[in-house]
Amino acid sequence: MDYIWLIGLHVAAVTVWIGGMLVAAVLISALDAETAADGPARILRAVSRWDRRVTSPAMGLAWILGLTLVFQGGWGAEPWLATKIAVVVALSALYGRLARALRQLPEPGRPPVSGLLRFSPLAVIAGMIAIVTLVVVKPY
Template structure:
């Protein structure tokens, strides 16, 4: 049973990170004016639907399965796990900001999103690399 929980957790995390990456790349590529054009607007709506139907539920499932794995595995508060949870929390906050940015750009008369979101693709990739490294290497 434990190995199935790991497999489902990895699948949920993969869907979550892929969805966040798509949103981050799209938001960093568009501004309010470009987002209103027909082609980009259609793509923006599609990514927004994906975010609501797949990315957000995948994040919730990743959290639920992750907590289940900690309890079932009896990991406690190991330092590598605490560091991982801090990074996952930061990625969850970024996910919320990206979801709001998708909605904001998709509205008629779109408002500009934070210029800091231009760096969000890098933040998603760096966070994912850090998490995988912590889980595999368990450096401390």
């Protein structure tokens, strides 16, 4: 596959992944245990289903295509890339926490959402700004 097609598919997969993360992050930060237990159960089920069927596979595809681009493009030893990968690992870990919280949100008697997840929309946006800046500017 041509390198430019890999880039296009990688960007598309990242866009779907981050879009799904933002939906989950905003929903989780907006709801508390009491609201989730009796209110928007249908919305939570729909977002959770979307997360499992679309967001999670998009994250996997973004990782596979990104690593393929690193190897095909010979980017392995670049310092900016190491920083980018660190941010991507952090976003992946945050996504794992968001996916788990999304599944647990409608469960009665569960503990409240952690303070960290209440700021997750900001963390997702900050991570994406850092990644795009590193990829475009390649500051070091």
